[in-house]
Amino acid sequence: MILTVTLNTALDITYRVPSLRPHASHRVTEVTERPGGKGLNVARVLAALGHPVTVTGFAGGGTGRALQNALTGIPRITDALVPVAGATRRTVAVVDTATGDTTQLNEPGPVIAPAEWSAFLEAYEDLLQSSSAVALCGSLPPGVPVGAYAHLVRAARAASVPVLLDTSGEPLRRGIAARPDFVKPNADELAELTGSHEPLQATRDARRRGARAVVASLGAQGLLAVAPEGHWQATPPSRVAGNPTGAGDSAVAGLLSGLVEHLPWPDRLARAAALSAATVRAPVAGEFDRAAYEELLPRVAVTERATAA
């Protein structure tokens, strides 16, 4: 199975309101709830593609229970979340039905106690034994050491499990130095890490910091991959309108599924780019539209780029 790690899981709540006005009172017309956090999004897409996935990280409180209840209903996902005393955070997306715009409110997450972190590390090392690949996704909750991802990357490498890291800021900076097989920064994360806003330059810089391969997700420009096997750009056929929430997570699922299926790089990238665009196009944030995916997949252009700096 593929393992995804979400240390800062979330119960994602979406509110639809006719028009959001600060300082006013609003009657919410529609409420939806789903398990959230980047690793859980990746897992959902992997499962939809037919891959058995195990999810780990932390869950606690009433929100954690709601999240875990919702996970039980998803075929091919195994819940290996580690219980914590604090309550899993909520994220609230307020969709203005007049404009379609979304206002996001993200709780910080529960403080993880040292004993809870130790319990997680033990569970993680056990799970690695039966994993074909592992994705480490998202932000760190309070209490988890900032070097956490470096530690998790090293444990995966010691167990010979290919490891992908998708995070930002200092956890990315520390994690990449531990030599993960893949990192998947977006344009902002790449610029923050390297100081460069030129995508190819920044992607190469990121790779020099320790990752075996860097796949940068560049929104409408698709994906840029810099790997020992070559450099590629995968571009969807046209600019896709919709909600970009979860598009990066779908790209991660595309890359990992392609890896465990031993697809060559261009096919992995085409899948990742098509899944990403099909997620932007889906009516529900973070889901992918299967028909759009199948229609887009053969139309993604993958071009090899010169490898010289």
Next chain:
Amino acid sequence: MILTVTLNTALDITYRVPSLRPHASHRVTEVTERPGGKGLNVARVLAALGHPVTVTGFAGGGTGRALQNALTGIPRITDALVPVAGATRRTVAVVDTATGDTTQLNEPGPVIAPAEWSAFLEAYEDLLQSSSAVALCGSLPPGVPVGAYAHLVRAARAASVPVLLDTSGEPLRRGIAARPDFVKPNADELAELTGSHEPLQATRDARRRGARAVVASLGAQGLLAVAPEGHWQATPPSRVAGNPTGAGDSAVAGLLSGLVEHLPWPDRLARAAALSAATVRAPVAGEFDRAAYEELLPRVAVTERATAA
């Protein structure tokens, strides 16, 4: 004991954010949660004043569990909430820490099934047997008949339990016709009910619709009472700055506690007005500031008004 009924209980969540901007993403810096819904607010104030209170209404789902867990910690409150299959609604108050302004998002509440409504009616009639007074508070969740409060008022009257109704719109219109002992509309509710924006005129009009006594809460102007025993105005000493959330609920608690302690009308009104102002002044929305209450109580001016129309 005093009984408070909250058919549409809520888990009240408060988010503090540095500055709320529509269509942006916000990191919530502080999250607080408390049991909410008008009848639960009334109960908390009654309990703080030393009165044993039983709360009923509905609770369900993870949010209902969180609400009931929080209630167990409050001395003198007995939880008699009836379980339902749907989840108790959340309300989210987003406080902009830069301006102090609040943006409110209210979920609609779970749909109550006919069998759940019947179970509530049975529990309510049992509870009335040991109640010295009952307050019927707030909006109706989906599935509860719009004439619900009229039914609950009649049951209280049949059991000879004094009944106060605090709601709005059609539930108030129907409920008042069933002849409750007290209604406590605010200025907007009064205007909606009677079509009149002149407080004394509207309060008298409301009384003619069936209530034995009407106590209108008029914000900074205090309370206006029209009862068979006389007409009074209770005015706090000065305009109080702060958050008016829950001020009306504190007034209800003041009126009911004064009723069961057999205080004369002017003393009940002084207490209600002081509690209301002390709630506006409290740092936490919906709590009252006890020191402010004790300081304000002797300074509330209660004046008798001519009873002629």
